[in-house]
Amino acid sequence: MPWQLISEKSHFERPFLSLYEELISTPSCPNGVQWYVARRPQAVAIAPRTPEGDFLMIRQERVPIRRAIWEFPAGQVDHLQDREGLLQTAIRELAEEVGVETSRPFISLGSFFSSPGFTSEQCHLFLAEEVRWRPNGATPEATETILECREFSISELRRMVSSGEIVDANTLAIFARLVAAGNL
Structure with missing residues (x-):
């Protein structure tokens, strides 16, 4: 049934x-x-990788947990008609939160349910390679409290995940997918 x-x-x-x-x-x-x-609406999370192979993360205040945490950029999908809506959201979030763009196609890393015993939210994961800084930089929404953005080497990212410094589920899911696929 x-x-x-x-x-x-x-x-x-x-x-x-x-x-x-x-x-x-x-x-x-x-x-x-x-x-x-x-x-909740569907969401996207993106791992932006520089041409040198480093990853960009933002440190953002998260009111529910009363902390500022390092995480990959993410955002909710405003209008989901098809896969194109996911990609447009990913492109928008990279520009708004980090201030980068890429001419390379985004690589889908699949999706996951953030807390399936509580919410229907599904997050779609992407890798954006060879990102470059936009001339006008980041343009976060007024409600976003992004404190900084910086590059992290793969070894720094591994250390932060293994030490428990990374606590964001989207970031951990992307990391796990990249490791499982042999991309880290």
Whole structure:
């Protein structure tokens, strides 16, 4: 038996987050199970790599965890019609948050669900190679608190991941995909 939504009730709705109470029939619970689901738009995260092979990361304040953390640039997809919407979002986020661009095709590293027991958010991962600085630099949105951007060598990135300094799930997922594919 496939998954089937029996009923749903909205508890909270904002442009980038909605909370629903769902009663859903699953293959193991055909009579339904009640679950609270945070619905969020799909997202992208991008690993920008310089021609020298270093990676660019941003240090950004993250209010929910009360910390500034190093992470690869990421953002939510405003309008997802097809794969092109994902790529356009990735291009936009690189320009806004880091101030770089590339003429090379983005390499898809697949996707993952950020917290599948809580949210429907799916994040699509990309590698952008041979990035170069844009003349007008970064243009972050007013609500973004990006403190700095800098280059990290592969050995620095490995050290930061293994020491626990990198705590962002998107960045860890990209790192894991790059390692698994033999790109690091």
